[in-house]
Amino acid sequence: MIASFALAATSLGLWASESSAAAAVPTPDHVVVVVFENHAYGQVIGTSSAPYINSLVAGGADLTSSYAETHPSQPNYYALFSGDTQDVTDDSCVTPGFSDEANLASELIAAGKTWASYNESLPGEGSTVCKSGKYAQKHNPWFGFGNVPTNTAHTMSAFPTDYTKLPTVSFVVPNLCSDMHDCSVRTGDTWLKNNLKGYADWAKTHNSLLLITFDEDNRLSGNRIPTVLYGQPVKAGVTSGTTYNHYDVLRTLEDMYGTTHAGQAANAKDITGIWNS
Incomplete structure (x- = not known):
């Protein structure tokens, strides 16, 4: 009897622990992740060069100790998307579908959720081309995975104006100018406002989330990068000094669903302490 009671209590404790862990993050109806390039936290947050991003900070959450994994750009995208750099060490174009390792898209699809990417200047729907004008494959890790359908990779023009038609999770990747790589912080900030403000405003009242982050810093700040979250699930004006990285962001997205x-x-660990419930 005592042994049975102890076993039941242990099982209850495990259930409570798992339930608590599951409840640590919300389950938004939609998440849109936008990835910018090569700027340190102090080059963006609190500066006059990024008025729109800083307005999202004021109305959302600012992770003040968010870090990328490595240099240069491409391995960070793979880390954020798949929890591993997949042995990618530089910015060279990869062979499409070279890996079948698990990743955010394959996991979401397996869980019955939906996924898509929206890629500015991609020359055509599902195109796996290496480079095209201001488009660069190195910022689009989904093309490296054979278990991610190429038809889930869209041009930016396919981003819906009816936000209810968005997939569960999507990544939006600006081109080499709009992502602040070749052009200024203000250029990228203006692009974000022009292309995602409608969604951000809608997310605030429709249980949805906008997550903005950077692949890496400018190599001068210990790889500390801006990461901002905005939407109805997020407490307005909150900051978190907890140290997070790309793996923690991925873990949080996985645990949401x-x-x-x-x-x-x-x-990794979930992003906590910034949610409304």
Whole structure:
């Protein structure tokens, strides 16, 4: 009898622990992740060069100790998307579908959720081209995975104006100018306002989330990058000094929808302390 009671109590404790962990993050109806390029936290947050991003900080959450994984750009995109750099060490174009490792898209699809990417200057729907004008494959890690359908990779013009038609999770990747790589912080900030303000405003009242982050810093700030979250699930004006990285962001997105964990996300932690419930 005592042993049975102890076993039941232990099971209850495990259930409570798992339930608590699951409740640590919200489950938004939609998440849109936007990735910018090569700027440190102090080059964007609190500056006059990024008035729109800073307005999102004021109405959302600012992760003040958010870090990228490495240099240069491309391995960080793979880390954010799949919990692993997939042995990518530079910005060279990859062979499309070279990996079948788990990633955010494959996990969402397996869990019955929906996924898409919206890629500015992509020359055509599902195109796996290496480069085209201001478009660069190195910022679009989904093309490296054979278990992510290429028809989920869209041009930016396909981003819906009816936001209810968005997939569960989507990534938006600006081109080499709009992402602040070749052009200024203000250029990228203006692009974000012009292309995502409608969604951000809508997300504030429709249980949805906008997450803005950067692939890496300018190599001068210990790889500390801006990461901002905005939408109805987020407390307005909150800051978190907890140290987070790309793996933690991936883990948080996975836990929002109860998927498995890809790569190093299995050892990562959820973003907490910024949510309304």
